[in-house]
């Protein structure tokens with residue numbers, strides 16, 4: 779129960795902080811499009827790659843709103859243009875990733891529930907992902923702070939460093955992932971549709 783209350787509190791904080799336009803799920807997605815708030819800021823979508831989702835519309839609405847807020851703060855307060863490398867990820871693709879990339883199997887990652895995305899920065903039309911580049915690393919660290927402020931968990935603090943990764947830990951997804959770890963994938967698939 780404690781986790782549920784914590785999540786509710788975070789949601790309420792988000793609603794107060796960002797107003798109903800962002801927290802109330804009123805962002806209207808055209809398919810394959812960015813939320814209008816981001817399109818207005820000239821945020822770019824990377825070219826399509828087969829099997830990789832880079833759209834906000836495939837994400838959980840609450841997470842998408844928080845992620846959009848993060849993009850806005852990063853651009854307006856810190857001058858970093860952000861872009862999504864991968865958002866929603868199918869269980870099949872998760873299973874296909876090597877253990878050098880991720881430790882999670884299908885339905886064991888927030889990506890499968892539309893509650894995680896890997897993002898990076900654009901500089902002079904170039905995608906910047908390398909943490910050994912000082913400008914990029916500074917961006918990741920700022921992103922980590924902004925992510926926390928909008929109730930997201932950042933992957934840059936983990937033992938298995940995932941600097942571009944943020945996720946929203948909902949009780950439903952936590953439960954679904956615990957089921958998946960026990961091998962109950964059918965239950966996890968049902969919960970993934972929530």
Ligand SMILES: [Zn+2]
Pocket residue numbers: 889894895896940943944
């Ligand atoms: Zn990720």
